[in-house]
Amino acid sequence: MLKRKIIILTLVALLLAGLYLFIHMNFQAMEYLLRTRLEKILAMVLCAVSIGLSTVVFQTLTHNRILTPSIMGLDSVYMFIQTIVVFLFGTGTFVIMQSDAYFFLTILLMVGFAFGLYQLLFRKGHNNLFLLLLVGLVLGTFFGSLSSFMQMIIDPNEFLLIQDKMFASFTNVNTDLLLLSTVIIAVLCVYIFRYRHYFDVMSIGRDHAVNLGVPYEKIVKRMFLVIAVLVAVSTALVGPITFLGLLTANLAREFLQTFRHTYLLAAASLLSIIALLGGQLIVERVFSFSTPISVIINFVGGVYFIYLLIKESKKI
C-alpha cells in the first residue's frame, strides 16, 4: 500500500519532468534546450530533496508539524549576507554574486551561524532544542531588521538586485555549482536515510526512544547540523523557499498516514519535486516568467498553513 503510493508519486514526478523537458520543444535548438532544461530540473530536484528531507527530520526532532527549519533563522542570515554585499559593493555585486567563491562564502556563513548557535547552546550542557530554536528565531528577526534597514538606505537600483534574491528562482541557477551541490546533498541524504529507523522510534517521544536504546541527544545534535547544511546549500543555490517544506512534509504525512520514515522521507522529497516542477511549469507556461516560483509556492503553502492551524485548533 505504502509502496504503491510512493510509486504513484514517482510516476507523477517523472511525468512532470518529461513534460517540462519536452514541452514547446524547438527541434533546431534541441541540444541547447535539453541541456539547460535538464540543469534546471537537477537544480529543482536538489532543492526539493534537501527541503523535503530537512523538514521531515526537523518536524520529527521537534515533535511539531507546523515548524520548518527556517525557524532557525537561516533564511534571514542569507538575506542579510545578500544585503550587506550589495550595500558594500553596490552595482558591482552582480559579478560577485555569480562567482563560486560567493556561493561557498554564503554556505559557510549560514552553516557557521547554525554551528555558533549549536556551540552556544548544546555545548554548555543544555539539551534544549526549543531554547536553541527560540534564540535562532530572535537572531533571525534581528538579521531581518538589519537587512530591512540597509535596504531602505541603498540605491533603488541596487535594491532590485536584492529583491531578485528574496525569492527562490530556478531561472538563473549557477550551473557550475550544481555538481558540487549534488555531491553534498547526496552524501547528506544517504546519511539521513541511515537513521530512518531511529526517526521512527524518536517520533513516539524522547523517553520511549531512550528506553529503546536510541542515543537521542546525540542524534538530535547531529541532525541539527545536517539540516543546517541542507538548508544552507539549497538556499545558496536557488534562494529561500520557506513554505515548500511545510507544504510537502505535511502532505506526505496526510497522504501516507504512517510514522515510517522510510516512506515519509521519500514521499516528502517526491512531493517537493512535484510541487517545484509543477510550479515552474506554471511560471514558465502560464505566467510566462512574470512571477518567481516561490511566490506561487508560498501562496499555496500559506493557504495550507492556515488550513492546518484551523484544523489543529478544532481538535482541541
Add this chain to the structure above:
Amino acid sequence: MIVAEKLSKYFGSKKVIQDVSVEVQRGAITSFIGPNGAGKSTLLSMVSRLLKQDDGIVYLDGKNVHKQKSKDLAKTIAILRQSNVVQMKLSVRELVSFGRFPYSSGKLTEEDEQKISEAIAYVNLEELEDKYLNELSGGQRQRAFIAMVLAQDTDYILLDEPLNNLDMKHAVQMMKLLRKLVEDFGKTILLVIHDINFASVYSDRIVAMKDGSIVAEGPTDDIIQSDVLKSIYDLDIDVHNISCNRICVYF
C-alpha cells in the same frame, strides 16, 4: 542487581532527591511507595538513564548505567513512565513492535513477530491489535504500552504507576502477570504504586520514600505496619490480616 549510590537530583535549586542509596534484589517485585512529590518517579528515571543524576552513581549488574551503550542497556532494562501520549496514528501492533527495536533495529524477524504476538496476548489485546491507539480506552492504551515493554524482553522492568487507568479486573490481571514474570522468567520488577494494598499483596519488598529520601525499606511485611505507614503518610492506617494478606484500611 541494581545499586544506587548517593543519588541526588536538583530541579533548579530545589532538591528533589537527596543522597538516596538503595539496592534492588534480582528476581523480585520491589514497590516504591510514598506521598506525591516524594521523588519515586525521578528515582526510577535516573536508574533507567532517562534522567541524568546530579550526583551519585547507578550500577546495573555491577556496571555504571550512564557509561554503558544505550543500545545494550535497552536489552537489559526497560521503563514505562506514567503519561504516555502518542500523537501519531499508530496501531497497537505497531506500538508493540517498537519494543523489538533494540534487537531488530527496525527490521522485524520471525522471532520478533512472535515475541510481539506473545506480548499482545499477555495483556489480552489480541482482538484489538489492529486498532489505532486513539480509538482505545485509557486502560486499553495503558496495556498496549505495557505490552511494548514486555516485547522488549528485558531482565529488569521498571513501571511507573502501571495500574493507572486500569479497572479492578485488569489491575488484578496486571499484577498477576507481573508476578508470573518474576516466578516463571526470573524478571526483576520495580514499581511505583499508589494503592498500598496492591503493593502489600503482590510485592516482595517495599521501599518507602518521602521528601526525596528513603524513610523505610524492607520485606513487605515489615513495611506494612501501622506505625511505619503512619510515618510515611501521616495517616492512621489499620492493618488487618485477611486470608494471609496484609490489608490496610484507611478510609
